[in-house]
Amino acid sequence: MQSYWNRFAFVRLTLWLAIGIVVGTFVSSLYSIFLLLFILSIVSYFALTAFRNRYFKTQQSLQLGVLAFVMSCSVGYLNAYFQSEKNSQQHLLNHNYEQLTAFKASLISKAKETEKTQSFRVQINAVKVDSVWMALHSKAIIYLQKGRKTDSLFYGDELLINSGLSVLEGPKNPLEFNYKRFLGFSQIYFQQYVPLDNYTILKEENGNPFISASIRSSTYLSDLLGKYINDPQSLAIAKALTIGVKDELDDDIKSAYASAGAMHVLAVSGLHVGIIFLIISALFKPWKHRQKGRFVFAVVSIIGLWTYAFITGLSPSVLRAATMFSFIIVGQTFKRHTNIYNTLAASAFVLLLFNPFLLFSVGFQLSYLAVFGIVFFQPKIYKLLAVRNKLLDKIWAITAVSIAAQLATAPLGILYFHQFPTYFFISNLVVIPAAFLILNGSILLLAFSWWEWLAKLIGSIIDLLIWAVNQLIFMFERFPASTIEGIYMITFETWLIYLIIVFFALFIVAQKITYWRYAFITIFLCSFLIINRHLKRASENRFIVYATKGDKAFALRNGFSQYIKLDTALIEDKSKLRFHVYPSQLQAGIADFHPDDFNPKNQQQIFRDWNGIFLTVWNDLVIGVISGEVKQNFQLNEKAKIDYLIMSENRGSKCDLVFDQFEIGYVIIDASNNYYEIQRLKNILEEKQINYYVVPEEGAFELKI
Incomplete structure (x- = not known):
């Protein structure tokens, strides 16, 4: 079993990195201890490597493994500590922010529109306190009153805002969503409503040119879709599915897709990047099996995926998926002797080094769990039925993917959203092929937008297709018990359920009855905790x-x-x-x-x-x-x-x-x-x-x- 675990070195390193990030995020006082651990682990690692088989006769593989885990955990902690902006002495939180009367800020996001405001994420560069300007920094969300002045604002503009800042407040009701902590993982600690006359533009488009170009391309493509898709609801779904613009989705659509277990279709992520990869694979299939052609295929694939990420505005979900697929493509191209689990873990490792707070993103957690679930469970579920008919076999393959993904993500989905879609395996038979067709159709529409007659025809087909899918989704929502709602679990119970899934997975792989026993012991413990919690609630006033x-x-x-x-x-x-x-x-x-x-x-x-x-x-x-x-x-x-x-x-x-x-x-x-x-x-x-x-x-x- 030890040799089996040795195959998943990067999985274990990533887990230790994640542990370090969690500790570094919530317990910043241990900085000196983890810095010392990191230095000692580095020195020890090089000492063991340099004097291998000369002075050290014990099992060096174990020693080196332990040092690697300590090093990985320390890197996670230090990375989270240094990237947490509030630990800087120049951060606004560490000064008298209640007294500021004005601040200079750069817009670092696209505008989000509501009926009365346009909101932006901003980087504060300087603040005015008692008539004195101070070079303090922080991130914030500002809500600008709508008017002609706001229509011209764009990413990178620098504003002088004559206003104070309100620190984000924590939840005021029992178990209310902690919006303050959620934004804190994005380094945002302040917000402010700003009337139309309380700001002036100091500089225009002073941001990163690459990000600026990405946002402009996303906006341009959004306008093109709006030109040829007439129905507002269809247009909203086409924009969400193709370029990740979700602002126009109404509550009815969101509710219906969530109830049908198809909400993942409306957020550009791994599914959509996977479809783009399938399109590239189909177009360059002859190159994949040639000696030099596979390198060309890898380069083209990676360029294609990152181009798609670029035109969708470089959203975090697309960047995450593009990184994941890039690692898979590189691993397959160079035929490295590794497995898909190490490849996925390596992509997560790199993403967490770049931004450790991605670990607390629901999207990050669900996407990696879904992929791990599909990779592990889908082949085993698929083999349960041998279907000879090709069409039925494709249907069963999609169903197996849906079941595998739900098995891996359902506990976390219940923890966050308190509901479970019962007809997910049916709805996915509709929405996954439909997503493939709509995304392909949208690409064709954008490619032939210069030919108005053809663009209008493609737009009408997309409109009709989305309308048909919506009718099916609304029908699924009306099915009896389409969604089991009101499910409440605490975090520890969710961990226990995942432990049960892990034990069953280990039993399937290792065929050892011990893991079966561990699974049932964990089931008993989880059941006991849930029953005990309900008994306490029953007697509580x-x-x-x-x-x-x-x-x-x-x-x-x-x-x-x-x-x-x-x-x-x-x-x-x-x-x-x-x-x-x-x-x-x-x-x-x-x-x-x-x-x-x-x-x-x-x-x-x-x-x-x-x-x-x-x-x-x-x-x-x-x-x-x-x-x-x-x-x-x-x-x-x-x-x-x-x-x-x-x-x-x-x-x-x-x-x-x-x-x-x-x-x-x-x-x-x-x-x-x-x-x-x-x-x-x-x-x-x-x-x-x-x-x-x-x-x-x-x-x-x-x-x-």
Whole structure:
């Protein structure tokens, strides 16, 4: 078995590099230790190599292997540390950024348009603090108010912006997506909305000429597709599938493709680069088997793949896929005595050296898992059925690929997206061939765009093809149980599921019953943890007031049942509901809550209106809500107790009587109150010495019983 593992040297090196990157990203205080480890491992490695078989008689292969892993882990740590911009003393985070009044920034991305703004990623080069310019740097996202001025902005422009910067905030609700950490992996720590009159252009197109040309080519090709494909929905899909422009995809299309397990088609990645490689292979097939021809084929293939990456705007997913295929092509051309797993690991190793934070990209994780899954499982799944009919054999081959990819990526997909598409093996029979045809058709359209009559014909065919595919995708979405939603797993459980898959894979390869036993032990452990988590949730009581900007939202939860109160505007805003409220509902296992199909009438009303104050008793606690006009003509003989009082909808202006006649334990000022009302309430509560909690400032209020 040891000799078998020796075949995967680069896989192991890449795993140790990844471990070093993780530690370097989250524990920067170990820098000196890892620097010392790196120096010692380098010195030891050269010493062992230089004096091999002279002074060292022990198993040097083991020693050299351990040193290589230590070196790889140290490189990963140091690379992550040095490439993390916030570790620099000149980074804006390490200075008094609250006091800055202006900054100079270069645009480092294409514009992303919304109804009212154009957003750019920018590189800040200098900031103005107390009338003094300082050479500090950081990356940020700016949202520029739309106008004629913004239409001319392009990558590389340098702006003088008269504005401060807002540091990105972490999640304010339980289990809410951590947008701050997500952007942090791209070195972005600030954001700011900028009115139209608050910036001036200092320099135009001062960026990297190569990137600038790539963006212009992508924009030009996008305009060409728009000229000959008429239907907006078809055009959006053609742009997404061909050149990676996804801004025009509507929510219905995204939802339908996600439910059908075909979302990967709408993101230019490994599938699309693979199709380009197949096209090049078909065109230069005669060269592949000649002695000198295979080198020509390799050069042409690599140039073709990177040209495609160039015209799609050099998006990270395409760069990743192009790098992966380039390593495979080079390995096959020079007939190196290696295996596909080492080749894939080598491409990942190079990408992580270039940008260690790719490791935390969902796209990076899913793409490599999918390819590893296809390479390992697809041949074994395909051999399960012997199909003589050529057409049925092709169908079975595509199905085997889909099953293999899902087997490798499903646990991670469930962890991130909490759903599983049940008809993926059927939808992929449609979308993969369709993607091949649409991508080929789009290339033909772009190639013959100078011949208007032919371009219009090809555009009409593409339009019709995409329409037909969409109808099938919407049909799959309407199938019963097309998507299993509401699946919640924690990260450790996901690791255990992958460990189970690894043990089964080792059993298939090594044919040792030991791995079978390990797999079932891991299954038992994973099942025990999931059952234990659900038992804890079943006996847990929680009171939550959500931080949903401008809207009221709170829940009283007993185990798997709850009373939840949401503003009508929030119920209608599905994306806001999904982002802020749904994650905690998933964690709690609330089965009757879904942002796309929420009906508050199904809930039993537990609050009673008393003179404009809504009251209920929950787990021996009296909870009140003020969200309307409080009557001013009641008088209590003695003070009544309210343990928790929620102040909503700017209704605190006439609540002095409530504060005077009730013994209030705690006041929760929710997110439906505006800034001025919050400040006024804070002053009143401090004067009356009543404890309070401000949800918009501190995040969601949670009480666990």
